[in-house]
Amino acid sequence: MAKLDESLLAHLPPFSLLGREQIREILDLATSQRFEEGATVYHESEDAGRFYLLLDGTVRALHITPEGEHVTALHVPAGQLFGIARALGRSTYPATVETVSEAIVLWWPMSLWPQFIARYEGFATETYRTVGERLGEMQTRIIELSVLHVEQRVASTLLRLVDQTGRKAEGGILIDFPITRQDLSDMTGTTLHTVSRLLSAWQKQGIVESRRKQIMVCEPQSLTALSTARPA
Amino acid sequence: MAKLDESLLAHLPPFSLLGREQIREILDLATSQRFEEGATVYHESEDAGRFYLLLDGTVRALHITPEGEHVTALHVPAGQLFGIARALGRSTYPATVETVSEAIVLWWPMSLWPQFIARYEGFATETYRTVGERLGEMQTRIIELSVLHVEQRVASTLLRLVDQTGRKAEGGILIDFPITRQDLSDMTGTTLHTVSRLLSAWQKQGIVESRRKQIMVCEPQSLTALSTARPA
């Protein structure tokens, strides 16, 4: 395998306090791997044998119910760790992870985890911060699912995606990975039909513009208004 | 303040690996405090100045929306740590915590946190396990809110409460703290009216028996069936 460049890690939060040599050390322990769009990295409740760093692309953590319904728990943007079951005192992965777009990852055997925590300054702190952030996201999801209507949930989910992965484009902000109505409905706990109707309606009003597997938000303020509107 | 007895902590997971002296040390640093039923221990986004151990009673973590709606995130049974913002890399509390019944807690200033993590064997591990468990609970909540109907959610919430805090009683298993229809609806993202209707119906079928602020489950199997039934 080609030697990995130190600049890959040096600026990422979990490693930002480390020197050249330590980064080199970490890279030499790592394996890099490429995944196709839609590939599964690991399955829920599988033995957590590796922890990962997402170098490029986006992945999502999801659950599949016994009835086969998909529930998307969260999205992980490039630059973050995932599969960090050990940080949660678990020996199995808590969710299935699959790639949303093509992805490049580094991974290490989980047996190195204690060493990473003990030896690399800032790694533990940043890891736990990441856990905290994800917990916060999940709380937001719970609150939204509990008190908001479908239209509001879809609106605020779109806003969150724009915020996390938006890319400026001609006439609006583009969500920077392929996303279907079904995906959006898995994130909001509704059906692809309802999402489709909402997007159609919003498109007529010029709030969004969507093609197949692609959504561009033209008027974020309108979505913000929709996401907080008092229903009735 | 009266000296606290070492047996209070010795058998609890975060401290189970520690010797007498270390437990003594920890107790001498602790402050004990009693809270009335329904008292607020701390508020969401408040500066996280202390971390807590719940010695007796039950507390719940909840969020209050700008519109004043309450969303219950989780329940903490006696013997667990809470308010452990630092374990999540946060400096503010992520939720409001209030007591469900009378509660006795110990607390320590958050400034001692790094010392607890570094010095007391097993404390870190157990803390992160607790975080992992709570994250798991939240995931379950998200899945349930996404794919289950109200009736199923209320049924499985009741089952969870029975499981976590159930006490064997004459004719069924009693949920061991005062709980209103409103509380249950805050946990399931519905209204107190719907919960009331469900409980009435279930009572007619002999599945539960409920008085004011009290619910007893007589036929857990029936609830299990309801919670997994394919709607339509």
Next chain:
DNA sequence: CGATAACTTGACACAGCTCAACCTGGGTGG
């Protein structure tokens, strides 16, 4: 240039919300 995955749209039904009116048990203060 099929085949198929993604998407759209209409018609309809109903779970569960809202509004409203009413009970009731248990705590408390006069």
Next chain:
DNA sequence: CCACCCAGGTTGAGCTGTGTCAAGTTATCG
């Protein structure tokens, strides 16, 4: 100690948001 108060609970009536069922259209890819 008992009458009052009110938080907590019940139940009905009606409406509507959203799911379900169904039938179609349109991109994209091998």
